[in-house]
Amino acid sequence: MKAKKMPVAIDTTSKKFAEYAHPEVLVSSQWLADNLGASGLVVVESDEDVLLYETGHIPTAVKIDWHTDLNDPVTRDYVDGHAFAALLSRKGIKREDTVVIYGDKSNWWAAYALWVFKLFGHEDVRLLDGGRDLWIAEGRELTRVHPEVEPTDYPVVNRDDSKIRAYRDDVLAHFGNPLIDVRSAEEYSGERTHMPAYPDEGALRGGHIPSAQSVPWARAAAEDQTFRPRSELEAVYFAGGAGLKAGDDVIAYCRIGERSSHTWFVLNYLLGLPGVRNYDGSWTEWGSLVGVPIIRGSEPGIAPAPRLK
Amino acid sequence: MTVNREAVSDLIQDFQELSVNDRLMLLLEFSEKLPSLPSRFADHPDLLERVEECQSPIYLFVEIDETKAAHLFFTAPAEAPTTRGFASILHEALDGLPAVELLAVDDDFPNKLGLAEAVSPLRMNGMRAMLGRIKRQVREKLAA
Numbered sequence A: 001m002k003a004k005k006m007p008v009a010i011d012t013t014s015k016k017f018a019e020y021a022h023p024e025v026l027v028s029s030q031w032l033a034d035n036l037g038a039s040g041l042v043v044v045e046s047d048e049d050v051l052l053y054e055t056g057h058i059p060t061a062v063k064i065d066w067h068t069d070l071n072d073p074v075t076r077d078y079v080d081g082h083a084f085a086a087l088l089s090r091k092g093i094k095r096e097d098t099v100v101i102y103g104d105k106s107n108w109w110a111a112y113a114l115w116v117f118k119l120f121g122h123e124d125v126r127l128l129d130g131g132r133d134l135w136i137a138e139g140r141e142l143t144r145v146h147p148e149v150e151p152t153d154y155p156v157v158n159r160d161d162s163k164i165r166a167y168r169d170d171v172l173a174h175f176g177n178p179l180i181d182v183r184s185a186e187e188y189s190g191e192r193t194h195m196p197a198y199p200d201e202g203a204l205r206g207g208h209i210p211s212a213q214s215v216p217w218a219r220a221a222a223e224d225q226t227f228r229p230r231s232e233l234e235a236v237y238f239a240g241g242a243g244l245k246a247g248d249d250v251i252a253y254c255r256i257g258e259r260s261s262h263t264w265f266v267l268n269y270l271l272g273l274p275g276v277r278n279y280d281g282s283w284t285e286w287g288s289l290v291g292v293p294i295i296r297g298s299e300p301g302i303a304p305a306p307r308l309k
Numbered sequence B: 001m002t003v004n005r006e007a008v009s010d011l012i013q014d015f016q017e018l019s020v021n022d023r024l025m026l027l028l029e030f031s032e033k034l035p036s037l038p039s040r041f042a043d044h045p046d047l048l049e050r051v052e053e054c055q056s057p058i059y060l061f062v063e064i065d066e067t068k069a070a071h072l073f074f075t076a077p078a079e080a081p082t083t084r085g086f087a088s089i090l091h092e093a094l095d096g097l098p099a100v101e102l103l104a105v106d107d108d109f110p111n112k113l114g115l116a117e118a119v120s121p122l123r124m125n126g127m128r129a130m131l132g133r134i135k136r137q138v139r140e141k142l143a144a
Helices: A015-019 A029-035 A066-070 A081-090 A108-119 A131-137 A168-174 A185-189 A230-237 A259-270 A282-286 B007-016 B020-032 B081-094 B099-104 B109-113 B121-143
Strands: A041-045 A098-102 A125-128 A179-181 A249-253 A275-279 B059-064 B070-075
Touching (some): A015 A230, A029 A131, A041 A108, A066 A108, A098 A108, A098 A131, A108 A125, A108 A259, A125 A131, A168 A249, A168 A282, A179 A259, A249 A259, A249 A282, A259 A275, B007 B020, B007 B081, B007 B109, B020 B081, B070 B081, B070 B121, B081 B109, B099 B121, B109 B121
Parallel strands (some): A179 A249, A249 A275
16 A cells, blocks of 8 residues: 555555555545545546536535546647646645545546546545445435535646557557457447447447457446456456456557546556556547558457557 | 427527526426326337437437327436436427428527537537437328
């Protein structure tokens, strides 16, 4: 466990968390219920559905939406340091605050928001294990009251894309190292270019990046939407599963980089792989790029020689 | 039931008069008043058409009555309030209209509500797709 001082004490109540490489990045619903209102703690809800927060949310929680808050409205990119600072100031978040993010669908979008927070180096960001649905299933309190937020003066920090984000050229240079495709089996094989029953955001070709192993993101989540215990995650991603090894540099991707944020979170924090990056361009970029290699069908295929930049 | 033939322009005006945040709250109100599906559909889920372009599962069905007026039916889960809100706006705007008038409704009217800023342009695709599927069902059923 890191000896680093966190503004709000870490959750040490869970044996499951203690097994993870970084137990400090998760909190249980009981821990959150006990700590709501603590000084230095801000709770953030981040969902796929932009209105879900308004139908009822965890008391004190503020909303951050992936479309309208985290994506740049014009360029296909995340917001820059100025916009991120303005957003967090508006939401009443200080640079040193502990931020606990939760959301719908096994924290899929919450993990995406956490990943963006990490692009800006926000130190203490955690996920509520089980997310919104477990909180509700346990009959815990929801409110429609918007919390009174005192705006802060969050500093402008440059986004650092070098460590946890991969661009397409990084993927071309990465060949020979493991790639994880977290989309559905039909998207992986090229049978379809978007998620079953989801909008088609457009890709001109179907298939996957050569050598990528198929591990649909939700295999890391249990029925109750919590993260699976470490031993089960190891069976999915390590020997006997996707074949990753301790120390591997891994790039994960999906369609636009949101499902793969969930996998990035698992590989980076729960299994402790040191060099995991999320390729947010993902299939909507790769599947439309001129001249990049693609494999169709259910076999990973052979990695071509890396194209160094 | 009286039909408001100006419903589309009234809705555009209602939304446009509000701040972006209040538009979202109005969408929430709409999501809460989406009429539930009549029981005769509950036994026949096969009659309902899935709107593939929406992120959340939503199904719709159009009926044309003997006066050639169109009646719309939707179902979407409570965990998908945005999708429910879109469906409810379309219900308010179009339900009960003579089929020929429904077909003449501006395909671009979802964009004129000013919701894109509140929910993102990508999410608005779902509402335009619903309108497109409603019109297609109306055309098919008029021709049948």
